[in-house]
Amino acid sequence: MHAPRHHASVHTTHTQVGLRHFEVLPSTFEETLDKGAFPTGAAYAVATARAKAAQVAACVRAGDSTRQALILAADTVVQAADGSILEKPDGEGDAARMLASLAGTTHAVHTGVSLVVLPAAVAAGDGGEEATTAPRATFVGFSETTAVTFA
Numbered sequence: 001m002h003a004p005r006h007h008a009s010v011h012t013t014h015t016q017v018g019l020r021h022f023e024v025l026p027s028t029f030e031e032t033l034d035k036g037a038f039p040t041g042a043a044y045a046v047a048t049a050r051a052k053a054a055q056v057a058a059c060v061r062a063g064d065s066t067r068q069a070l071i072l073a074a075d076t077v078v079q080a081a082d083g084s085i086l087e088k089p090d091g092e093g094d095a096a097r098m099l100a101s102l103a104g105t106t107h108a109v110h111t112g113v114s115l116v117v118l119p120a121a122v123a124a125g126d127g128g129e130e131a132t133t134a135p136r137a138t139f140v141g142f143s144e145t146t147a148v149t150f151a
Contacts, residue, residue: 025059027052027073031087041079042143045112048075050141053114060118071116081105106149115140 029052038044053073060069078086080102089095117140 025056027055029055035085041077041085042110042145044085045075045077045110046141046143049073049112049114053116057116069118074113076111079108109146109148112143
């Protein structure tokens with residue numbers, strides 16, 4: 001799901017970091033990773049961000065195999081005191097249930113970020129062949145965790 005506030009943040013800050021051109025390409029990655037396969041909510045958030053970035057990178061490469069790109073993806077989850085990982089609620093009722101389950105507890109908010117570097121394609125062969133090969137993408141992931149107490 002694409003968050004409008006994230007889109008606004010990118011529009012506001014892209015010039016501050018020297019980006020001349022950018023596009024917002026929402027990921028269509030279905031967030032279905034097995035939460036039980038990750039030791040922490042932070043690891044799950046990083047893996048989800050990486051999967052989102054990889055999906056967008058594949059779409060970029062499919063559209064133009066010679067295109068250079070930096071792809072930034074993020075995912076935020078809440079890890080309850082009992083260790084369960086909560087994602088975006090499915091509606092108002094689900095949101096109310098989640099908030100009630102967090103009442104009176106300290107929980108962690110994990111944001112995982114993945115940066116993918118897609119270098120430009122390089123010419124293949126000898127003697128001016130037009131074929132190109134796309135070099136492998138470089139993935140960098142990290143997370144930030146904040147402890148929150150909900151009264």
